[in-house]
Structures are given as structure tokens and as C-alpha cells.
Amino acid sequence: MNQRTESATTFSIELFPPKDEAGELRLWQAVDQLALLKPDFVSVTYGAGGSTRERTINIAEHLTGHTGIPTVAHLTCVGSTEEELQEILNQYRSANISSILALRGDPVGGPSAPWVSTPGGFDHAEQLVDLAVRRGDFAVGVGAFPDGHPASKGDFAQDIATLIRKEQHGATFATTQFFFDAAAYKRLVSELDKAGSRLRIIAGVLPVTNVKQLARMAELGGTPIPSHITERFAAVADDEAAVVEIGIEIASELCVELINEGVSGIHFYTMNKAAATEAIVKNAGLR
Numbered sequence: 659m660n661q662r663t664e665s666a667t668t669f670s671i672e673l674f675p676p677k678d679e680a681g682e683l684r685l686w687q688a689v690d691q692l693a694l695l696k697p698d699f700v701s702v703t704y705g706a707g708g709s710t711r712e713r714t715i716n717i718a719e720h721l722t723g724h725t726g727i728p729t730v731a732h733l734t735c736v737g738s739t740e741e742e743l744q745e746i747l748n749q750y751r752s753a754n755i756s757s758i759l760a761l762r763g764d765p766v767g768g769p770s771a772p773w774v775s776t777p778g779g780f781d782h783a784e785q786l787v788d789l790a791v792r793r794g795d796f797a798v799g800v801g802a803f804p805d806g807h808p809a810s811k812g813d814f815a816q817d818i819a820t821l822i823r824k825e826q827h828g829a830t831f832a833t834t835q836f837f838f839d840a841a842a843y844k845r846l847v848s849e850l851d852k853a854g855s856r857l858r859i860i861a862g863v864l865p866v867t868n869v870k871q872l873a874r875m876a877e878l879g880g881t882p883i884p885s886h887i888t889e890r891f892a893a894v895a896d897d898e899a900a901v902v903e904i905g906i907e908i909a910s911e912l913c914v915e916l917i918n919e920g921v922s923g924i925h926f927y928t929m930n931k932a933a934a935t936e937a938i939v940k941n942a943g944l945r
Contacts, residue, residue: 668923675713734763760786791828808880836864866905913942
């Protein structure tokens, strides 16, 4: 995962731990459907404020054994001591998980809420990178923001410096927040190249299936939605099938543009749904 060896763009998916049994059933149905496409890896998130840590660990372990697809497990600073983080890494390694995504994580109140330190824990993602790298048996990735991190308040140079610092601590790849403008991704990669970075930057793509969910996610992550996209969704907001269809079209167009620009990999934020991601993957020629 840390360096691409093949010429084709990789394809991967992200899942989140469900809150109940019905959600878990939908999760594994999506896994079974998407596994047929043979993604290069699957990642599993934490919930807000680290609220689903145990389920994340259990699902990541089961995914690896159930599908044989490499799993990238998320690890965040939120609510964990260094000792607890070390134990989580031990559990991941025992489950044959060899890649993690090291993120500071959002406070319980969301990205804009004040950060609350955990006694005996970490406050910065590079500390997680250090911890995992010291183990010597993890490939470590981090997050990246083509449209800028909400906390940097428009200071893109600060975002680049932060990524470079994480790379210096041992990160070898980054997965971006979802975005809608390929130019934002190209700017991110270009600025990192100018700074001498060798980080592999995997583009995050969201298959939109729900307009209200999109608005909430964009607000939390500070992702601007171009007016031509909001207008397309506004015209069909009450038609669920039409929203899904437009979401597939928009994401397919973005993926084709990224592939033509030589993107290293595309990572789909599936929201534990398979159909839209499957259609986009096929439309873009990823499988």
C-alpha cells in the first residue's frame, strides 16, 4: 500500500461500524457485493469521538478473515491513552492487519468543537504515526484535504506543511476527504510534489445517495459543493432514485477525469451501500 507498483489506478472502499443489528446486516450485504469487484483494500472508520472503537476493531478483524481483502484500520487519538492505542495496534496485528490510517479524529461535537485532550493520550496525528511506525510492521497512512482542513481556515500552505511533517514521521500514503473538483486534488498533489513529498495520495470520492446527508457531511468536513452540483440535486431532492442516479453520474465523471490525470488510487466512501459504488467503479473502468 505504501507505494504503487502497478500502472492501473487502485480502487478501495470505506465502511463504518453500524449502530444496530439491521445496520450490521446491511454492512455485510454491501461487503459481499463489493468484494466481488476485488477492491485493493477496505478501510474501517471510527464513529464520531471514537464512539465505535470496539466495533471498528471487531469488523476490521472479521473483514480480513471473511474476504481476504487487505484491511486498513482507522486509529484516532480521541478518548484513548497511549497504552490503549498500543493494545489496539496489537489487536490489529494479531488479525493480520498491516496498514492503518492515523487520524487525530474529531471531538464528540464535530470538527469545529474544541479539542479535549485525553490524559495519557495524544493530541496530534503524527504522534499516532510515530507509535505505529515504531512497531515496524505497519504501513501508515494519514488524511489529506484537497479543499483545505477546516482547522487551517484557508491556509493551504499550513495543510501542506502538516502533511510533510506526517511524512517525516513515517507516513507513506494519504487518503483524501471527498471532493468534487478535480482541480483541488491536482493542486494538492502539485504542492506536495513541489515540497519534495513522496506521499502516495489516494483520492476520496463520495457516491451521493442522499441530499441531506451530503449537506451534513460537507458542512462537517468543510467541503465546498459547486453550485452546478447543488442545482442538479435540488431539482430532484424528493426523488430518491433520481438523486442516486445523479450521484453516480457526478462521481463517474470525476473518477474518469482523475484517472486521465494519472491518479494513484480512488477510495469510495460507500456509506455501507454497494449499488452506487459498484456502478461508478464499472462506469470508470476500474473493474
